[in-house]
Amino acid sequence: MESNTPQQAGATPVPESVTNALMRIQPPYNSFHQHNGIPHMGANGYGQDANASSGARARGASMSSNTNNTLQPATTSVINLSNSSDVVIGPMTQYQGSVTIYQYMDATVEASRIASGRNNQNRGLPSTEQSTVLRQERYFLYGVLILFTIIAFSTALYFIINSKESDSSPRQPDILFGNNYVSGTLPNLGNGHLIIDRRNWGAQEAVRGRYPLKSPIPYVLITHIGVQSSPCMDMHRCTILMRTIQDAAVAEMGLPDISNNFYLGGDGFIYVGRGWEIANAYANQTLAINFMGDFVRHQPNEKQFSALEHLLAHGVVENYLAKDYKIVAHNQTKKTRSPGPYIYERISKMPRWSTCGTPGYRVCGSELGLPPVWDQDFPKKQK
Structure with a gap:
């Protein structure tokens, strides 16, 4: 067996932060250091041969006495063994009684880990920074869930309230066109022009004209009420005016019914007189339309x-009026x-206005055999 013991290499001093950490985590070492006179780590370090590239490396810590009765850390030795058995390195010492062994190298390594933030106790645990990030992400997710819950609850409440209001509000009847409409509704010719029939404006039920009106009708006669009548501008006044006109036609003029087929109110509504038939x-063979006023x-x-x-457009579509x-x-016929x-x-x-009845033109309706004066229902004056 050959033994090659190199000279002690220069020991690397232990950093001050490592020494302080060593003092904190190893109270027994600190006490031993104070009572046995172990030199400060900055003065005596633990070294390793810089030239040892292969082979077995043995590290240990031992204490020996010198002239000053102080303990020195052992240096690192390199031993080359070949063809040997039952090799014992170092003295074989047996102790009787309690023995306390301090691992100064392990304490130094642990202190280094503490100083660099790589403590064994923190190994595998998330860092404080990671924990803070996870906590923030968790709070963000909680906030998003709470927000979505509030939105969903508000939306459901909104639809519930609206459904209750729609159920409680009375439903308006549908407005239909033409004569085939449900009783109690008002047909609409478009643009807000309602048809107010005889029942709705309060016409006398037993009153009716003498002659039927055949379709399609070739002439449309435009009249007005006159007699210093102001135009009615709402349904209330127009219905009152319609009843007044009918009463005057029957009671004062001796007519069988109100004079015209339809009446146009200032409210834009169309009031039914004698109607289409x-x-x-x-x-x-004429359709008389009166402007109320x-x-x-x-x-x-x-x-x-x-x-x-x-x-007029409705009359053409429904074939009440002739296409031409x-x-x-009224002043063209009387x-x-x-x-x-x-x-x-x-x-x-x-565009549909005719020049008949004006100076130089034929009498209106002469081609149909109508009289020169259109007043068939009015009482004839005695000569």
């Missing part, structure tokens, strides 16, 4: 002209101020 008081003094509003256009029907003013200059100026510019 009964001839008016002026001439058979005195339009010698007043101007009609646009709602009334819009109602006229919708009513003609529009004439000496009268009706329908007033304001209305006559407007209807004379309509």
